[in-house]
Amino acid sequence: MKTKNSSLTAKEQATFAKKVLNDPVLFAKKILSVELWEREVEILQSIKTHRRTAVKACHGVGKTFTIAIATLWWLARYPDGIVLTTSPTERQVRTQLWSEIHRMLERSKFPFPKVKMTELKLRDDNNFAIGFSTNQAENFQGYHGKNVLIIADEAPGIDSGVWDAVAGTMAGGNVHIVMLAIRLSLRGLSSTPSPMNAVFGTASRSLHSIRRT
Ligand SMILES: Nc1ncnc2c1ncn2[C@@H]1O[C@H](COP(=O)(O)OP(=O)(O)OP(=O)(O)O)[C@@H](O)[C@H]1O
Ligand SMILES: [Mg+2]
Numbered sequence: 001m002k003t004k005n006s007s008l009t010a011k012e013q014a015t016f017a018k019k020v021l022n023d024p025v026l027f028a029k030k031i032l033s034v035e036l037w038e039r040e041v042e043i044l045q046s047i048k049t050h051r052r053t054a055v056k057a058c059h060g061v062g063k064t065f066t067i068a069i070a071t072l073w074w075l076a077r078y079p080d081g082i083v084l085t086t087s088p089t090e091r092q093v094r095t096q097l098w099s100e101i102h103r104m105l106e107r108s109k110f111p112f113p114k115v116k117m118t119e120l121k122l123r124d125d126n127n128f129a130i131g132f133s134t135n136q137a138e139n140f141q142g143y144h145g146k147n148v149l150i151i152a153d154e155a156p157g158i159d160s161g162v163w164d165a166v167a168g169t170m171a172g173g174n175v176h177i178v179m180l181a182i183r184l185s186l187r188g189l190s191s192t193p194s195p196m197n198a199v200f201g202t203a204s205r206s207l208h209s210i211r212r213t
Contacts, residue, residue, distance in 0.1 A: 078147035083129035088157035
């Protein structure tokens with residue numbers, strides 16, 4: 001990855017690039033030029049480290065902003081990295097996460113290739129991010145053994161059939177999942193068996209909490 005720091009030798013640049021690619025927080029700062037809020041740092045570090053991250057929070061605290069960063073970081077970090085992003089409706093996919101991804105790309109110091117409405121390829125056909133609504137569960141199939149990040153925005157609205165497909169994908173490879181929910185919408189969860197329950201069932205009542213497993 002190129003950096004704008006031309007005072008470094010080639011070896012130092014390579015070391016710096018490796019460090020940035022290994023750290024989503026540094027990636028956000030150095031490549032996307034954003035200053036992160038404390039909770040956003042916590043979410044990104046969890047996505048890097050843990051297979052499952054669940055975030056419940058109030059409106060407007062930066063959930064979608066943070067997963068837009070996570071999407072671009074995962075693509076850059078893993079040459080065969082795949083990011084599957086999903087929300088209950090097509091409209092949410094387009095107008096929330098993917099419009100934030102488009103804004104991030106405009107400010108990126110690294111020249112990402114041209115982005116489509118809800119699809120971005122980085123190095124080749126095996127290194128891509130795609131957004132789809134959750135009535136397209138078949139999109140979760142066929143990624144065994146790869147580096148996959150699954151992002152479920154507005155997760156409580158997602159059908160249980162979709163969670164079965166997600167569980168299948170998680171059976172092999174390096175698959176991380178991040179589930180986001182509005183704090184107030186978690187009450188009805190207990191009647192719907194899903195990975196969301198397992199993670200959020202014991203969540204605290206604090207404004208923002210992350211459960212990691
Ligand atoms: N670190 C940051 N720097 C600058 N702007 C930010 C930052 N974090 C979030 N924002 C901006 O704050 C606003 C709210 O963030 P975001 O939409 O990610 O919140 P949210 O938690 O997903 O909200 P909702 O629950 O309504 O979906 C957005 O306009 C986003 O671009
Ligand atoms: Mg949001």
